[in-house]
Amino acid sequence: MKGSVGELGEFGLIRELTSRITSAPAVRLGPGDDAAVVAAPDRRVVATTDVLVEGRHFRRDWSTAYDVGRKAAAQNLADIAAMGAVPTAVLLGLAVPAELPATWPIELMDGIRDESEAAGAGVAGGDVVRGESVTVSITALGDLRGREPVTRSGARTGDIVAVTGWLGWSAAGFAVLSRGFRSPRAFVEAHRRPEPPYAAGPAGAALGATAMTDVSDGLVADLGHIARASKVRIDIRSAALDVPAQMSDIGQAVGVDPLHWVLTGGEDHAIVATFPPETKLPARWRVIGEVLPTRLRGGPGGPAALPRVTVDGAVWDKAGGWEHFAAPEGGDRR
């Protein structure tokens, strides 16, 4: 595929994009009509949408179009899994400049398709328009398979907090890349192409998770969403967190406490959940903390602090997730 998006034309590009799509069990009617039809056997559909903007959420010199596609799909599919649902389909909304090489959106679609397949979903449809810069909007759909959705508001005092998937790997990779390095490869790859533990979402729901979310803004920030929604405090035991030796090495090299990446790095899309204390968790879940009443007994947050997240009983003041417009803290991302 040579030439630009403008040379290929809208219909030519759409033909190329739809030709990359493979069939998926849940996609009953794929691209080519006014709308797609996707199976929703549960009689409810779980739906989420995320927008990625070039220069802000990805850089074309750091990530290939394929990796951007995988990442964009992953962050939406992880949101579906974090509700306890099984991903079924994604839709793509794409704005691209006419001068963009036509290979870029085509490889993006390959990445979206492959990540969707990895999550058990298919590409159901989309829209492509011309824009000043590259904007990738993905909507993901999923099925609850008869279970209730696991929201952020069900954590109860006494619950254990457990996580599965990777924490801080993408952030460590970002730190490496932003200093001009391309290795260690494992972390750079984790930044370019996260691998969310999709199956852990429905599995967590089946295990009786009382609250669940994927870690997209950072562990402390995302547990903060659960703490606020559930009106509880969550304490993380830092000794329970996995800081790989290689991550410590990078931290030393670039002068960053690797615990910072593990506690505040998003984009790995680990799944974190709270469970009743008696829950027998499979080995892939790591218990990292517990749910406490909101009222702090002393501590830096003051005697009657708001529901929040503590690390080893203390307020982690380097916390906080993304804040796109530079405003005060608080609130939910969606």
Place this chain on the structure above:
Amino acid sequence: MKGSVGELGEFGLIRELTSRITSAPAVRLGPGDDAAVVAAPDRRVVATTDVLVEGRHFRRDWSTAYDVGRKAAAQNLADIAAMGAVPTAVLLGLAVPAELPATWPIELMDGIRDESEAAGAGVAGGDVVRGESVTVSITALGDLRGREPVTRSGARTGDIVAVTGWLGWSAAGFAVLSRGFRSPRAFVEAHRRPEPPYAAGPAGAALGATAMTDVSDGLVADLGHIARASKVRIDIRSAALDVPAQMSDIGQAVGVDPLHWVLTGGEDHAIVATFPPETKLPARWRVIGEVLPTRLRGGPGGPAALPRVTVDGAVWDKAGGWEHFAAPEGGDRR
């Protein structure tokens, strides 16, 4: 609400946006969690997504944010209706520059909510990020209520072609606006805020429509999608089309044949469908043509022309829908 999006901040803006949302019967879990949960009683969900880019699909000096919101929602909800489905929910993906007045996305959300309500749907969730320019991505979901989806590929020789809703009004309004006028108001309003006949989609399906679509690219172009998908020719009788006297007056004033607007103007989101010839159609459906075999008997298209649309038996050479990247004709929009 004073100040810019940047001053309000991402979380502040999201709080404002979600506070505008009203409950809707199909939205079981709205914004504030990893994903929304929407009712899908049919066990299938109809889904579509469209992207609107400032300067290309709307202009902030011609349309208020509220009207952009209504229009963006309308074009997606009309796609749902055109499958024969009942709209249930929309999701919003929004990229905005930090310097944009905060009132803009808030009024946009009001428009999206009101148009969704008009279609019987609710706002289920979304994502807001910072971008160089305003990009509005909407995903709409719908329910088939036990009926099969009406695709573009079911038109059969002998079927009648019927339309309901407005044709050419938005295009006439655009012509007026682009010449610096603000009246006649009815056409300018139609351009700013289309009123798709949402109920006509499920009603058309119930009447036995063999193929159906909404008119978003223009009547000839959208019937062309049906003709190609169904491998038939469609002939429109121009005398059967409704050209209001006031539209003729504008046409004369600006030197445009008003039939051009009716045949090629998109964005009114009329619903056009093919029906078996014996179908008794309610008065709000206007029969405008018939489905013929693909092989033209003489005529300007040549003796063995491709499936296409003719007007009074002749090829309408001013036809064709939007082509965002200036490429050769053909193909489907999705």
